[in-house]
Amino acid sequence: MTSPILASGLVRTFGSGDDEVRAVDGVDLEVHAGEVFGFLGPNGAGKSTTVRMLTTLLRPTGGSARVAGFDVVTEADSVRRNIGVALQDAAIDPLMTGEELLRLQAVLYGLPRSEHTSRANELLERVGLSSAGSRRVGTYSGGMRRRLDLALSLIHEPSVLFLDEPTTGLDPMSRMALWDEIRRLNREGTTVLLTTQYLEEADQLADRVAIIDNGRIVREGAPEQLKAGVGSPTLFVRVATDQEASASDVLARFGELRPTAEGMLGVGLNGGAGEVSAVVRALDERGIAVDHLELSAPSLDDVFAEATGHRLEGAESPAGA
Amino acid sequence: MTATLPSPRSGGLAAANGLALRSLRNIRRLPSAFIPALLMPVVQVISFSGTYAGVTDIPGFPTDRSINWYLPLAVTMGASFAGLGTGFAMIRDLESGFYDRLRMAPTSRRALLLGPFLAAWTRAMIAVVLVSLIGLALGARPVGNPATPLLMFVAALGMATVGTGWGLGLAYRFRDMRAAAIMQLTLFLGLFLTDAQTPIEIIDGWLEPVATWNPLTRILHLARQGFVEGFDPRDTIIGVVVMVVLGIGSVAFALTGLARLDD
Amino acid sequence: MSAALRTRSRGARPAIEQTAAMSRRAVMALVRQPSLVVPSLVFPLFFAALGTSSFGRAISIPGFPEVDSFLDFALAGSIVQGILFGSIVSATALATDIETGFFDRLLAAPTSRVSIVLGRLAGAMAYGAAQTVVFVLVLLPFGLTIRGGVIALIAMMAGGLLTALAVAAVMSTMALRTGSSEAVQGSFPLLFVILFFSSAFFPRQTMDGAYRWIATLNPISYLVEGFRSLTIDSVSALAVAQTVLIPAALAIGGVRLALRSLQRRVAAV
Numbered sequence: 011m012t013s014p015i016l017a018s019g020l021v022r023t024f025g026s027g028d029d030e031v032r033a034v035d036g037v038d039l040e041v042h043a044g045e046v047f048g049f050l051g052p053n054g055a056g057k058s059t060t061v062r063m064l065t066t067l068l069r070p071t072g073g074s075a076r077v078a079g080f081d082v083v084t085e086a087d088s089v090r091r092n093i094g095v096a097l098q099d100a101a102i103d104p105l106m107t108g109e110e111l112l113r114l115q116a117v118l119y120g121l122p123r124s125e126h127t128s129r130a131n132e133l134l135e136r137v138g139l140s141s142a143g144s145r146r147v148g149t150y151s152g153g154m155r156r157r158l159d160l161a162l163s164l165i166h167e168p169s170v171l172f173l174d175e176p177t178t179g180l181d182p183m184s185r186m187a188l189w190d191e192i193r194r195l196n197r198e199g200t201t202v203l204l205t206t207q208y209l210e211e212a213d214q215l216a217d218r219v220a221i222i223d224n225g226r227i228v229r230e231g232a233p234e235q236l237k238a239g240v241g242s243p244t245l246f247v248r249v250a251t252d253q254e255a256s257a258s259d260v261l262a263r264f265g266e267l268r269p270t271a272e273g274m275l276g277v278g279l280n281g282g283a284g285e286v287s288a289v290v291r292a293l294d295e296r297g298i299a300v301d302h303l304e305l306s307a308p309s310l311d312d313v314f315a316e317a318t319g320h321r322l323e324g325a326e327s328p329a330g331a
Numbered sequence: 332m333t334a335t336l337p338s339p340r341s342g343g344l345a346a347a348n349g350l351a352l353r354s355l356r357n358i359r360r361l362p363s364a365f366i367p368a369l370l371m372p373v374v375q376v377i378s379f380s381g382t383y384a385g386v387t388d389i390p391g392f393p394t395d396r397s398i399n400w401y402l403p404l405a406v407t408m409g410a411s412f413a414g415l416g417t418g419f420a421m422i423r424d425l426e427s428g429f430y431d432r433l434r435m436a437p438t439s440r441r442a443l444l445l446g447p448f449l450a451a452w453t454r455a456m457i458a459v460v461l462v463s464l465i466g467l468a469l470g471a472r473p474v475g476n477p478a479t480p481l482l483m484f485v486a487a488l489g490m491a492t493v494g495t496g497w498g499l500g501l502a503y504r505f506r507d508m509r510a511a512a513i514m515q516l517t518l519f520l521g522l523f524l525t526d527a528q529t530p531i532e533i534i535d536g537w538l539e540p541v542a543t544w545n546p547l548t549r550i551l552h553l554a555r556q557g558f559v560e561g562f563d564p565r566d567t568i569i570g571v572v573v574m575v576v577l578g579i580g581s582v583a584f585a586l587t588g589l590a591r592l593d594d
Numbered sequence: 595m596s597a598a599l600r601t602r603s604r605g606a607r608p609a610i611e612q613t614a615a616m617s618r619r620a621v622m623a624l625v626r627q628p629s630l631v632v633p634s635l636v637f638p639l640f641f642a643a644l645g646t647s648s649f650g651r652a653i654s655i656p657g658f659p660e661v662d663s664f665l666d667f668a669l670a671g672s673i674v675q676g677i678l679f680g681s682i683v684s685a686t687a688l689a690t691d692i693e694t695g696f697f698d699r700l701l702a703a704p705t706s707r708v709s710i711v712l713g714r715l716a717g718a719m720a721y722g723a724a725q726t727v728v729f730v731l732v733l734l735p736f737g738l739t740i741r742g743g744v745i746a747l748i749a750m751m752a753g754g755l756l757t758a759l760a761v762a763a764v765m766s767t768m769a770l771r772t773g774s775s776e777a778v779q780g781s782f783p784l785l786f787v788i789l790f791f792s793s794a795f796f797p798r799q800t801m802d803g804a805y806r807w808i809a810t811l812n813p814i815s816y817l818v819e820g821f822r823s824l825t826i827d828s829v830s831a832l833a834v835a836q837t838v839l840i841p842a843a844l845a846i847g848g849v850r851l852a853l854r855s856l857q858r859r860v861a862a863v
Contacts, residue, residue: 065435069593090437101427105360106353117349118436146360162432367783374783378790385800388655520640528648538647 012079014170014201015041015064021072022059033059035225036073041203041218046196048216048233049205050314052322056225057205058098061174064203065095078170091119094168094200096159098175104148108139108158111147112165119166133161137191153184160191171195173204177211189214209310209322219310221317228317237308240316242278244268245289248302249275260292269315274302278312343442350433350446354420355453365454368416372409372462376402379528380469389533394559399474402466403483403554404527406459410487411494411522413455415514417447418498425506430592440589444582448495455491459484475561482567486554489574494518496581503588521547549573609706616713621720623687634680635725638672639732645795646736657799661826665738669729670821671794673750674814676725677758678785682778684718685765689775692859701860711770711856715762715849722758723751739825742833746824749834753821756841761785763848770855794818816840 022034034056041047051057062068064077066086075082078092102111112130121129134143137157147155156176163171173192177185192215196202206212212219213233221229229236242265249257254275261267261277264285270276279285286305293300306312315321358365380398387395394400424430433443463471463483473480497518501510524541525548526534534542542548553570556562624631646665653661661667688711691697700710730740730747740746769778789795791805792814801809809815820836827833 067431067434067593087437087439090435093435095435097428097431101429102432103353103424103427103429105357110353110356114349114353115432115436118346118433118438120346120437123345370783374787374790378787381801381805382790382796383649384802384805385655385657385796386649386652388800389651523640523644526648528644529652533651534647535650536647538644 012076013040014043014079015039015047015075015077015203017060017064017073017075019073020060020063020070020075022056022063022068023071032225034063034070037222037225037227039075039220039227041201043201044196044199045217046192046202046204046215048212048219049203049222050207050209050212050219050310050322051205051222052207055222057222058174059225060222061097061172061203061205065093065097065172066090091166092168093170093172094163094166095172096156096163096174096176097172098178102147102155102158102162105146107144107146108134108150108161109143111158111162112143115162115165121166129165133164136164137161138187153180153187156180156184156188157191160188164195169199169201171200171202173202175205175207177206177208185211207322209314213310221314223318229313233310236313237310240278240308240312242280243283243308244276244306244312245279245286246270246302246304246306247275247277247289247293247300248273249293249298249300253298256296257293257298260296260298261289263292264289268312269320271321279305343439343445346436346438346442347445347449350443351449351453354417354447354450357420358454358457364419365416368409368412368454369458369461371412372405372458373465375408376405376462376466377469379405383528386529389529391530391532393530394474396470396472398466398469398471399558400555402463402471403486403551403558404522405462405466406483406487407490407551407554408522409458409462410455411490411518412515413458414451414491414494414496415498415518416454417451417495418502418514419511421447421499421502422506422508422510425502434592440586444499444585444589447499448492448582451491451495452488455487456484459487471558473557474559475557479562480557482556482562482570483554483558486550486570486574489550489553489578492578493574493581496578496583496585500581500584500588503585503592521545525551527551546573546577550577609709612706613709613712613716616709617716617720620684620687620714620717624683624717624721630683631680631721634676634683635728637679638676638729641675641795642668642672642729642733643736649796652796655800658797659799659822659826662739663737665733665736666826667797667822668795669733669738669825670818671789672733673726673729673754673821674757674794674818675789676729677722677754678761678789679782680721680725681718681758681761681765682782682785684714684721684762685769685778686775688714688766689769689773689778692769692773693775707856707860708853711766711852714766715759715852718758718762719755722762723755725758726751726754741827742824742829745829746833749829749837750821750824753817753837753841756838756845757817760841760844760848763845763852767848767851767855770852770859773859788812788814792818813840813844 017037017039020034020037020039021032024031024033037056037060049057049060059068063070064075064082066082066089069083077089080088080092082089106114109130112133113126116126116129130143131140134140137160139154139157139161142150142154147158150158160176176192177188180188189211192202192204204212204215216233218230218232219236220227247257247261257275258267261275265278265280268276268278279289283305290300290303311321376398379401383401384397386392386400387397421430498514501514504510505513524538525545526542531539531542531548549570550573552566553574556566642665645668646663649664652658653664653667659667697710701707730738730750742749765778765781768781772778791808792812793809794814798806798809798815816836817840820833820840823830823833824837
């Protein structure tokens with residue numbers, strides 16, 4: 011069987027002439043059957059544009075893609091029948107009830123009329139919205155909408171599921187619940203492509219991840235493998251602003267300097283965690299007072315920083331806000 | 332696992348029905364979006380026939396009841412704005428992203444379009460029946476062959492189609508509220524640059540050639556027969572042909588607009 | 595020389611200066627956003643042109659006043675129509691100020707409360723007078739004649755200014771009560787109805803029954819007929835009085851309503 015998602019040289023430009031923007035600039039992607047694939051990148055990196063092309067919403071400017079074995083341009087209808095999509099910005103009509111939306115979705119996907127009610131009830135129960143099914147979506151909380159969105163994408167039991175930022179803006183409890191549901195779907199055999207800005211989410215769920223930046227995929231592989239590739243742990247140090255320059259000199263002796271948030275210095279410790287005390291001593295000898303010190307094992311954020319030269323926005327607090 | 336799905340073509344009509352049902356449910360759930368479209372032709376028929384009651388005294392005016400002249404105008408105008416209403420709803424769906432959900436469904440694109448048209452025809456008929464009843468209460472009296480007034484409803488369906496196609500096509504192309512302003516303004520001007528207020532024989536000056544060549548004038552003539560001069564085969568044929576051509580053109584305009592959303 | 599020393603919060607002069615500043619802001623807002631004002635200029639002219647072509651032969655029907663052309667008859671309705679619709683722009687701007695919080699910022703400053711509203715109204719007045727002149731100037735080359743001459747034109751400008759004040763004050767009352775620009779704009783159909791149930795577009799004398807009765811009760815009829823008389827007859831005291839005093843009376847009532855609503859809103863803050 012061919013891979014459920016296979017893209018080669020996918021390009022998408024917007025505008026023309028001098029204003030031309032290459033939102034997606036030659037993306038190759040292969041997602042294997044039965045895996046959860048994490049698609050990482052900051053806003054505007056080309057994530058959503060890639061997903062919109064893979065889900066038949068947007069025609070590629072160049073390259074080609076096959077989803078569920080069908081070409082996204084010439085066999086769009088067959089692609090649509092085999093994928094489920096929960097898009098971050100595909101709003102749910104607030105005037106409709108959850109049940110009405112599920113029934114409409116069932117009609118649009120051509121399910122036999124006799125199955126509409128049972129299928130809608132089954133999915134409402136599955137995402138824990140049975141008691142809210144007859145209420146208008148306008149009264150739902152953010153978490154309930156996401157769960158309904160997921161239920162809608164499952165109406166036709168798709169073999170490939172696209173989830174675009176499924177947990178953005180959710181509280182930690184709702185996020186965990188949604189993660190459990192995604193794991194369960196994956197166990198049942200659904201291939202999942204998940205875009206996220208939250209590295210922890212990718213770490214928790216994804217078998218493999220791809221990092222996209224400026225329209226190109228800059229890293230791809232299993233999270234452990236990518237983290238091992240970065241190797242050394244990162245030591246974050248904060249010192250007084252006027253001492254940053256000399257502190258950088260000192261830190262550079264212990265390894266390669268890494269990008270950090272504003273006001274921080276970061277270094278990949280070549281000698282591993284054991285070198286922390288040596289770093290502190292060296293800083294002390296130069297008369298540099300350390301305000302804050304933090305050692306972090308290699309994370310996907312380090313992978314991201316190493317690959318792109320900057321850290322992922324909002325990655326610091328995946329469970330926050 | 333997906334073997335239970337029937338072919339995508341077979342569900343087309345059901346899908347269109349489902350979409351139309353959603354739109355019609357919103358009449359009750361979002362009345363503020365429907366009531367203006369309903370009240371506008373009502374206000375128009377009352378105020379035009381009242382304000383311009385004296386036009387029937389103009390030598391050569393073809394009816395002695397001003398309401399008979401202005402009822403078909405209000406009906407066609409109300410029907411076309413009922414069509415535009417689906418254009419407004421489309422802008423809301425496009426702006427919110429809800430329409431992406433529909434476009435991702437394996438529903439034929441024609442079914443996606445047929446839904447709004449079914450809804451528009453229903454909405455138009457609600458408005459048209461209400462306006463007609465008010466017109467009759469205000470003294471409108473059909474003339475000639477008792478079947479001829481039905482042509483007004485035919486013309487209304489035609490204008491609802493034109494308004495829907497025009498509205499959807501503009502909504503797909505602009506994808507924001509600019510489309511709403513353009514669709515209202517163009518249709519409004521289009522319908523007034525006809526013999527909307529007085530017959531062409533009575534119009535003097537610049538409007539005469541404009542109204543003569545404006546195709547919407549022919550649709551108004553189709554609508555008016557049952558209330559002004561009675562059945563006229565020539566007006567009927569010309570009116571129906573113009574209506575069909577404009578209807579097909581506007582549906583094509585909507586269909587090409589829908590295809591453009593993928594670009 | 596501290597800033598506090600230079601701040602005068604009481605007395606008539608600062609209030610006048612502030613009102614002038616707020617008026618300038620209101621007028622500049624209209625000048626800088628032509629898309630707001632163009633409809634209230636173009637639509638009345640469009641209907642004047644349409645009516646002149648459609649109803650050209652109506653001037654000879656029984657009950658129609660003695661006129662040279664329908665255009666002369668239509669001018670008054672166009673002016674009042676334009677001013678009615680234009681006043682929505684000012685009131686919407688006031689409601690938007692409330693929605694965006696700019697209004698609260700003004701309240702927090704030692705600005706005279708009254709000047710906030712009067713500034714908007716002054717902007718509307720300036721626009722009303724300007725609309726009157728624009729309509730006359732645009733229609734003159736198309737055969738418009740003002741029988742009353744310059745004196746009539748001056749009276750019409752004064753009437754336009756006061757009409758704008760009256761309507762803008764009533765609409766501002768709505769803006770102050772609701773604080774919603776949508777509610778203000780939603781009143782558009784209501785203005786349309788008020789205008790149509792008057793003699794703005796056709797003579798009262800040609801109407802029948804209940805419709806004629808309503809138009810006869812509608813003060814807008816007399817206002818329009820004042821403007822119309824100045825256009826199609828020679829200047830008369832009655833016409834000037836109708837053109838100026840009717841909107842003046844409406845304006846006094848409207849401004850009182852607006853100021854009372856302002857007080858309520860300020861007290862509620």
